[in-house]
Amino acid sequence: MGERRSLSKGITVTQAALPGLTLCNNAMLRRATRKLGQFYDDMLAPSGLKATQQGLLYQILIGDEPAMGAIAAALIMDLSALGHTLKPLIRDGYVETFADKDDRRVKRVRLTPQGLIKLDEAMKLWSLAQQRFEAMVGKDEAARLRAALDDIAALDFDMPPAAPSK
Amino acid sequence: MGERRSLSKGITVTQAALPGLTLCNNAMLRRATRKLGQFYDDMLAPSGLKATQQGLLYQILIGDEPAMGAIAAALIMDLSALGHTLKPLIRDGYVETFADKDDRRVKRVRLTPQGLIKLDEAMKLWSLAQQRFEAMVGKDEAARLRAALDDIAALDFDMPPAAPSK
DNA sequence: TTCATTTAGTGGCATATGCCACTTTTTGGG
DNA sequence: CCCAAAAAGTGGCATATGCCACTAAATGAA
Numbered sequence: 001m002g003e004r005r006s007l008s009k010g011i012t013v014t015q016a017a018l019p020g021l022t023l024c025n026n027a028m029l030r031r032a033t034r035k036l037g038q039f040y041d042d043m044l045a046p047s048g049l050k051a052t053q054q055g056l057l058y059q060i061l062i063g064d065e066p067a068m069g070a071i072a073a074a075l076i077m078d079l080s081a082l083g084h085t086l087k088p089l090i091r092d093g094y095v096e097t098f099a100d101k102d103d104r105r106v107k108r109v110r111l112t113p114q115g116l117i118k119l120d121e122a123m124k125l126w127s128l129a130q131q132r133f134e135a136m137v138g139k140d141e142a143a144r145l146r147a148a149l150d151d152i153a154a155l156d157f158d159m160p161p162a163a164p165s166k
Numbered sequence: 167m168g169e170r171r172s173l174s175k176g177i178t179v180t181q182a183a184l185p186g187l188t189l190c191n192n193a194m195l196r197r198a199t200r201k202l203g204q205f206y207d208d209m210l211a212p213s214g215l216k217a218t219q220q221g222l223l224y225q226i227l228i229g230d231e232p233a234m235g236a237i238a239a240a241l242i243m244d245l246s247a248l249g250h251t252l253k254p255l256i257r258d259g260y261v262e263t264f265a266d267k268d269d270r271r272v273k274r275v276r277l278t279p280q281g282l283i284k285l286d287e288a289m290k291l292w293s294l295a296q297q298r299f300e301a302m303v304g305k306d307e308a309a310r311l312r313a314a315l316d317d318i319a320a321l322d323f324d325m326p327p328a329a330p331s332k
Numbered sequence: 333t334t335c336a337t338t339t340a341g342t343g344g345c346a347t348a349t350g351c352c353a354c355t356t357t358t359t360g361g362g
Numbered sequence: 363c364c365c366a367a368a369a370a371g372t373g374g375c376a377t378a379t380g381c382c383a384c385t386a387a388a389t390g391a392a
Contacts, residue, residue: 022316024292025299025308026206027221032315033199034379035242039323040192041380050380052348055193069370076201081349083372088347105357105370126190133191136321142191145314148307149198150188155302157205200349207350216350218378235340247379249342254377271340271387338389348378358369 036133043129047122053089054122056082057115060095065108067100076153094118202299209295213288217295219255220288222248223281226261231274233266242319260284 022028040051047054059071066074072082086109089095094115100106111119134142188194206217213220225237232240238248252275255261260281266272277285300308 022312023296024221024224025296025312026202026217028312028315028319029195029199029202030218030221030378031242032318033195035319035321036192036195038380039321042323050347051192052196055190055196058190067370076197077348078350079371080351080373084350085348103358103370107371130189130191132323136323137317141314145311145318146188146191146194148311148314149194151303152198152311153194153201155201155205157208157298157302196348204350216377233340243378244380245341246343246381250380251378269340269388273341334392336389336391339387340385341387342383342385344383345381347380350377351375353372353374355372356370359367361366362364 039133040126040129043132044122044125047118047125049118049122051126052085054119054126056085057089057094057111057119058123060109060111061116061119063109065110067106067108068097069106071109089115205299206292206295209298210288210291213284213291215284215288217292218251220285220292222251222255223260223277223285223288226275226277227282227285229275231276233272233274234263235272237275255281 037051044051044054049057056071056075059074060066063070063074068082068086069079071077072079075082077085086095086097090097093112095109096112097107097109100108137145203217210217210220215223222237222241225240226232229236229240234248234252235245237243238245241248243251252261252263256263259278261275262278263273263275266274303311
């Protein structure tokens, strides 16, 4: 009666008994991200920007010539990852960087005029995507979801499982 | 008073008036995914697997020697992306593929004995991560979140904004 | 049967992200 | 003032994901 698969100390369970990945918070989050990402990317396609790039340009716009570290922190993104992601945007002339006047370690970022124009174009498409999405799930539900996601982003996972005590 | 940034047809707004990216459903989803991904990855680190890999191995386990297309569909992932993601797991001997008996186009996937052992090891760590996360946000809230994410994953974004009519 | 079409994957190319080892600056004590 | 430690980025390497063009195999209609 049905395949058996071991799963932890010799225990064997019938396949039907294994819960889907629907139980993993992380897997579900990733899956939804892929799905929604495809939608936003499709909607933004006419601008030539990916949703991630549009989001990054916007983050740069609202920051006041933000330092890379500041952007990375705001997006909860690895600093080096940010650096990599920024390259295509610099290459395409949408963004430029410059050293901070007081601290030469700090590299600040700003949009170029073309970057501003491109972002402007992308924001209109983003707005449509946002509207279509919220029309489907409901504005309230969307807001609730964003709030929940913001809470997760704010969690503090510090200390290892076992508290070092004392 | 304050920087000004154009944002759409010559309109200029003061920086403070620009809402953060907190309003973009997609950006928030990505941000939370990065955050939670780091946590699950950290927790799984002792196993040498990334959370994505653990999730993929699990998906393969619960499928009955699933075809690549079936896995991709279940994870809402591009078929070629799945192929790429599978490579390191095949290289490390956790997974193996074989052609379907009746349809030689179809490539099926299964865990190797080592893959099963490794997954077993990873699932224990995953369980801890899951527990810690749910202890922080609450089991109910986590379940609600997963449900919301599942709804998003099930959305049908088909038809382009403007209905092609007749 | 035969061929156009559809289906399932592959490979190449590009972006998205992370970690780690390093380099350059700053900072904070001695 | 000098040097060890901290802070901010960079580069290299690896995985995560997608899109597109292409190949092989299966299907269906003529």
